[in-house]
Each structure stands twice: as structure tokens, then as C-alpha cells.
Amino acid sequence: MVEISALFHGFAVVLSPFNLLLMLIGIVLGVIIGVLPGLGGANGVAILLPLTFTMPPTSAIIMLSCIYWGALFGGAITSVLFNIPGEPWSVATTFDGYPMAQQGRAGEALTASFTSSFIGALFAVIMITFLAPLVAKFALKFGPPEFFAVYLLTFCSFIGMGKGSAWKTLAAMMLGFALAAIGMDNITGRLRLTFGFPEMMRGVDFLIAVIGLFGIGEILLSMEEGLSFTGKSAKINPKVVLETWKKLPHYWLTSLRSCLIGCWMGITPGGATPASFMSYGVAKRMSKNGDKFGRGEIEGVVAPETAAHAAGTAALLPMLALGIPGSPTAAVLLGGLLIWGLQPGPLLFVEQKDFVWGLIASMYLGNLAGLVIVLTCVPLFAAILRVPFSIIAPVIVVICAIGAYTVHNAMLDIWLMMIFGVVGYMFKKLDYPLAPLVLALVLGDRAEDSFRQAMLIAQGDMRIFFSNALVGTITGLALIMLFWPVVSRGVAKVRGG
Amino acid sequence: MNDQETGDDGGISTRTMEIVVALLLLAVSALVVYDSYRLGSKWGDDGPQSGYFPFYIGVLLGLASVATLVRVLLNQWRRDGKSTAPPGLFVEWGQLKLVLSVLLPAVVYVLAVQLFGMYVASAIYIMLFMRWLGHYSWVKSAAIGFGVSAAIFVLFEIWFKVPLFKGAYDALAWLGY
Numbered sequence: 001m002v003e004i005s006a007l008f009h010g011f012a013v014v015l016s017p018f019n020l021l022l023m024l025i026g027i028v029l030g031v032i033i034g035v036l037p038g039l040g041g042a043n044g045v046a047i048l049l050p051l052t053f054t055m056p057p058t059s060a061i062i063m064l065s066c067i068y069w070g071a072l073f074g075g076a077i078t079s080v081l082f083n084i085p086g087e088p089w090s091v092a093t094t095f096d097g098y099p100m101a102q103q104g105r106a107g108e109a110l111t112a113s114f115t116s117s118f119i120g121a122l123f124a125v126i127m128i129t130f131l132a133p134l135v136a137k138f139a140l141k142f143g144p145p146e147f148f149a150v151y152l153l154t155f156c157s158f159i160g161m162g163k164g165s166a167w168k169t170l171a172a173m174m175l176g177f178a179l180a181a182i183g184m185d186n187i188t189g190r191l192r193l194t195f196g197f198p199e200m201m202r203g204v205d206f207l208i209a210v211i212g213l214f215g216i217g218e219i220l221l222s223m224e225e226g227l228s229f230t231g232k233s234a235k236i237n238p239k240v241v242l243e244t245w246k247k248l249p250h251y252w253l254t255s256l257r258s259c260l261i262g263c264w265m266g267i268t269p270g271g272a273t274p275a276s277f278m279s280y281g282v283a284k285r286m287s288k289n290g291d292k293f294g295r296g297e298i299e300g301v302v303a304p305e306t307a308a309h310a311a312g313t314a315a316l317l318p319m320l321a322l323g324i325p326g327s328p329t330a331a332v333l334l335g336g337l338l339i340w341g342l343q344p345g346p347l348l349f350v351e352q353k354d355f356v357w358g359l360i361a362s363m364y365l366g367n368l369a370g371l372v373i374v375l376t377c378v379p380l381f382a383a384i385l386r387v388p389f390s391i392i393a394p395v396i397v398v399i400c401a402i403g404a405y406t407v408h409n410a411m412l413d414i415w416l417m418m419i420f421g422v423v424g425y426m427f428k429k430l431d432y433p434l435a436p437l438v439l440a441l442v443l444g445d446r447a448e449d450s451f452r453q454a455m456l457i458a459q460g461d462m463r464i465f466f467s468n469a470l471v472g473t474i475t476g477l478a479l480i481m482l483f484w485p486v487v488s489r490g491v492a493k494v495r496g497g
Numbered sequence: 498m499n500d501q502e503t504g505d506d507g508g509i510s511t512r513t514m515e516i517v518v519a520l521l522l523l524a525v526s527a528l529v530v531y532d533s534y535r536l537g538s539k540w541g542d543d544g545p546q547s548g549y550f551p552f553y554i555g556v557l558l559g560l561a562s563v564a565t566l567v568r569v570l571l572n573q574w575r576r577d578g579k580s581t582a583p584p585g586l587f588v589e590w591g592q593l594k595l596v597l598s599v600l601l602p603a604v605v606y607v608l609a610v611q612l613f614g615m616y617v618a619s620a621i622y623i624m625l626f627m628r629w630l631g632h633y634s635w636v637k638s639a640a641i642g643f644g645v646s647a648a649i650f651v652l653f654e655i656w657f658k659v660p661l662f663k664g665a666y667d668a669l670a671w672l673g674y
Contacts, residue, residue: 051657167564171522174558178529181551190547193532216603223599224592390631394623395645397603402615402649405662414607422600429587430511430518448550456544 003130010357013058014365022055022063023362027370030070031377035078035384039396041071041312042328042438043214046207047403049336057340058355062362064336065316068329069121069366072272072312073374074381076113076305080106081382089272089308092280096293096300103296107240112298113305114374115248116255120306121367123259124266124313128320129360132349135321139346144453145464149474151447152465153481154324157268158436160484165431172427173436179204180444187452199412206441207407210332212417213434215400217424219393236378244298251302254283258303262310266326267318272311279307313363320356321346324443328435331442508589515569522562529555602626614664620646 014020033044045064052060075090080097093113100109142150155173162169182193183203194200248255258279265275283303284293293300315326316333323344325331337344342352349356374381404417427434440447458464466472480487533548533555540546588596602622609618624642627633653659663669 050659054657165565165568167561167568171519171558171561171565174554174561175522175525177554178525178551178558181529181554185547188547190536192536192547192551193529195532220596220599223595224588388631390627390633391623391641393599394602394626397599397606398619398623398645398649401607401610401619402653402661405615406653406659409660409662411611411662414610418604418607421603425596426514426518430515432518451550452545455549460540460545 003133006133006353006357007129007361009353010359010361011365013354013358014062014361019059019062019358019362020365022059023066023366023369024373026063026066027070027073027366027373030067030072031074031077031370031374031381032070032384033067034071034074035381036392036396039399040214040218041068042332043211043400043403044071045329045332045336046210047215047399049207049332049339050403050406052336053339057337057342057352058358060340061333061336061355061359062366064333065359065362066366066370068312068333069363069370070373071329072121072309073114073117073370075308076117077110077374077378077381078385080109080113080301082385084385089276089312090304091273092276092304092308093301095280095304096295096297099294099296100298100301105296107236108244108298109296109301110236110378111241111244111375112248112301114371115245116258116302116305117309118367118371119255120259120262120308120310121313121363124263124310124317125360125363125367127263127314128317128363132317132321132360135317136346136349139322140350141470142346144450144457145467145471146474148447148450148454149465149471149478150322150324151443151450153474153478154318154443155436155440155447156478156482157484158433158439160481161268161274162433162436163274164433166485168430168432169436172432172434173440176437176440177444177447179209180206180441181448186445186449199410202408202410204416204441205407205413206438207332207335208404208413208416209420209441210328210438211400211404212420213424213427213438214328215396215403216417216421217428219396220421220425221428222389223393236375241375247298248302251299254287254299254303255306257282257286258306259310262307262312263314265307266311266314268326272308272315272327275311276304276308280304313367316359316363319344320348320359323348323446325439328438331439335442507586508593509587510585511587512569512585514587516566519562519566519569523559523566526555526559526562529558598630610662610664612665613668614666615661616646616650617664617668619649 014023029048030041030044033039034041039047045067048064048067052063055063072089075085076093076097078084079090079093080101083094083098085091085094097109097113100106158173159166159169178193180203183191183201185192191201261279261282262272262275265278266272280293280300280303283299284290287293287297287299289297289299312327312329315330317326319325319330319334323334323346325334334344337348342348342355400417401414404413405411407413424434426432427437454464458467464471465475529551533552536548536551537546538548538552540549602625606618606622609622612618620642622642623645624638627638627641628635631638649661653661
């Protein structure tokens, strides 16, 4: 029970007035970001990252992770009231959430979704509390070949588990790696892919890519629909909350299943969006009321919200324990660690106890605070969406530009952001996934370093990736993931025939 | 071969865009491979050379774009994207116009930032956007444009002490920041 005492130590770190204040600011900002089109968890955190450079790392990560929780909560508000998913992972919430709002049960739907989000997150945080230290301890034994194998596993799962074309996933990912290679080579110090432009020496910062791809790209995409928001109004009073809470325990099985799906999809880099769809689908198939799904069934709100929040939270486990983020937002937080001078990876649990356990404790408190804030302030947040798009759009473009500029104080970055915006728009429309691009851009240098170190150890012999049981298992798993569509088809055939 | 719709009256076809994007990615991969080859993509005296890893990245990127290209050209493409355009269309002309009405001003805005700095450019950009696309009154547009810009100024320059870009012709030099 070392974890429990460490956790209480974490609470002691978090419970300072300054940190609590940052937590509240983070949640409120996060909900606003989640509600606005064009701003989401990943780019919201990316834009605010430069403002935290001067803060102590623990306070900074508390604020930024709370923005993330807030954004997860905020996505549900727009889904239920406006039938516009503020975030990709809340698309599945619109299926039953909006019909409920149309029937005048918006309060019920919102209470159910917030509460489920909270439960999903809580489940994932408890898992992180007990599992992350074990994973980190295990990972201390890792050398370069093992780390490269884990990177391989991460990227292979994207290709094998992705929904769209595997070639497009591969293309997006390799583009990310190529962008990561721009600039100075870490080992030899030679310039790569700069083509003689000194400005390119710095490389392409992934924060710029995130702001452009998710921010500007999203604005362009929303503009296409010529957005005019018309939504249902909602008031949540304590009576509705209590009545809904009385109903929720009936769906404990759905919740538990969704928690497990969410955690699994969060740790393997599936992410919150597929988790919410998968959980909705499974709930629909397993539920007695499955045929009523899509017409305002409360269970259809519980399932995707629980899974999305569990996945969003669980994505921080590999980020903390291995230094490998499970989602774009986790990747941005990881970028933050590097900027604050912390080395992500298993040693974090040994060397930065305050930081790690402060963060974990803030996950408990942040989600609780988030639940209270969203339950009490829904009308306020919904009002933001009633601000016309022709005011919101230019303001978001300005915010994105400022965010891009402050990363390195470079004008070139704003231009890059615009280019990424157009790329994001085209990629989204053509089903090139953005998450692998961002993760490859973040992990590119480190994946390359561990690959080259492993090659140096083995003198260029690829067999090093199967040289012992540990690395062999991970590499083998990676290959299975890579060819998962083929493997699963084969399994089905064997069973069928 | 080309009797398939390649951009009729309705807009740009998805097929055209698929081909354009795949070709662009192919061009990027060629650049990466070329530069890696230049740096040395083999095994040097002291281990892998600088271009060793990027070389394979470039090769894989090329492979993936060729595969996508071939699949599009063979028309084996089942599309289920998030697009609001009718199937087969990447974007309708009307939608494209809306998208460009945001994109082009944004590009001009970034140019303005380069020249006149973040604050002045942002205020004018928000004002004109509201006036032209939102049809608000000049007074309201100007109030919000300059209000937002002033708020950003207070937040960044005064509270967080993060200086933003002042531009080639710093119109706010008299403020002393």
C-alpha cells in the first residue's frame, strides 16, 4: 500500500490555495474550450502551454490537465443541447443525448453524461494509481531495444486498429516522422531537411502542428457548414440531479463495461473517440432496451460518456509510466514535461515523486471539481455557444496565432500554423487520421534515438529486437497489431470453417 | 479512364483531391529520400549515419502514397468521411467559397501581423471579419475588435509578461512595451 501513502502525499501537494485556484481556472477554461468549435483539448492545452513556462511544473501540469478534464466535460454540453459535438469523442453522445433534450429531458441527459464522465474518469484514475507505478518499475529494466519495441507497438496499433485505410494511417504517421526529422540531428549534429534555410534549423514544433491541424483546420471545417447554432436550453436543478442519480445505478453493468473498454482503448493508443463509439455499440447490442437506442435512451448517454472519459484519462498512464502518450492531448502534456525540464519515462516515478503524485491526486480532485462546476454552470457555458460564429471565428484564429507565436517567439511558426490548418482540413475530409501524425511528430526523435542506440549495440543486426524474451514479446505483439486485420480475419475463418 | 467525374459543376471531386494529396505526399517522400541519401543513409564508421532513419521514413511514406494513389486510380475507394458534401464531392463550390472567405482573410491577417504586430492586426481583423461576414454595425465591430485586442494586451504584456510580435512597423511603440 505504498501507493496509498504516496497518493496522500500527492493530495498534500495539491491542496495549496494556489494549486486549487489553478485547478478551478483550468476546469472553467477547459469547459469553455470544449464548448467552442475549433478549440479542443489538444490545441487548447497547446495554446496555453507557453503561459505555464514560468510556473512550477507541478502547478503547471495541474492546470493543464484540468483544462483537459474540462474539455472532456464540455464536449457533452454541446452534444446534448445543440446536437453539435464540441469534441470528436462526444459524437456518440449526440445519438441519444440530443433526442432527450428534444423531449425536454436535457437536464436528465446532462446529469447522466456528467456523472458517467466522472465515474469513467474515477475508474481510470484508480487504475492509474495502482498500475502506473508497477508499469514504471517494470519499465526501468528497459534498454533502447525495448523502448523502440514499445514505440513500434504504439505505431503498429494505430495501423492495425485504425478504422480507415491502413495506407493513409501509415502516410500520416510517416509525414509526422519526416517533420520530426527536420532540423539538427541529435547524434551527429548535422542538419537534416532544412534545405539551407536557417529558420528551419529549429525544426517543426509539434505544438504548432497541433494548433494548426486541430484549431485552424476545425474552423475551416465548421465554416463549410455555415454554422448557425440553434439549441435547446437547459436548467439543471437539484431535483433533476437527484432523480437522475437514483436511476443511474441500474446501469452499473453498462458503466463497468464502458469503463473497461475506455481504459483499454486509452492505454493502447486507440483514444477516446473510438472508445466512445465502441462502447455505444456494445451497450446497444447488450442492453434490453437496445432497440430504443437513438431515441433518447439514458443508457445511450451513459455508455459513450463513461468510455470517452475513461479513455481520455487512461491515456495518461503510458505517458507517465513510459513517456509514450496515448492521445494527442497526452502528447501535448508530455511536450510540457520536456519544456519544464522533466524527463518523461519510468524514472519520473523515482525522481519526481511530488510531480507524479501531485498530478495523480489532482486527477481525483479535478474531476470532482469539474463535476460540481459543470452541474451548476451549464446555462452559462451554453450561452457561449449562442455567440455568433462570425465573432467567434476571428477570435479563435487570433488566439491560435498567438498560441503558435508564443511557443518560440517566431513569426514563421504562425505561417506554418496556417499551412497545417489547410493540411488538417484536407486530411480530415479525406480520412487521413491526425492522431498518428501528431504522435509521430512528438515521438519521432526519441523513437529514432532508441532505434539508433539499439542498432549501435547490435552493430546493425535487426535480430536485437528478438534477442530476449521481453523485447521479443513486445516486438511480436507489435507485429500482431500491425497485421491485426489479417490476423482477425484468419481467426474468423478458422472458427467459421 | 477519365470519364469519371473529375470536378463537374458541383465542386471538386473527392477523387481529384485524393490524387492531389497522394501526389503531394509522394513529392514530400521524394524530398526526404533525396536529402537522406545526400546525408548518408548507410552504416558509417561510427554507426548509423544521419540519413539512416529518415531514409526509411521517406521510403515508407512513398510506399503509402503510391498505394493510396493506386487504389484511387483503380477506383476501389469506399468513402465514409465526415464530409458534408454529397458522396463523390470533396467540396461544393458554395462551401469552398465559405471556407475561402475564412482562409483568405486569415492569410491576410498573418501578413498584417508580420507588418503591424499582433495587437493592431488582430483588432482590425476581428473588426473587418464581423463587419463583412457578420454584417454587424461598424461601432459594434470596432468595439469588439479593439476590446479583444486590449484584453489580450493586458493578459500577455502586463500580467504574464509574455511579449507578442510587434511587427515591422510598430504602431504601438508609444505605449512603451
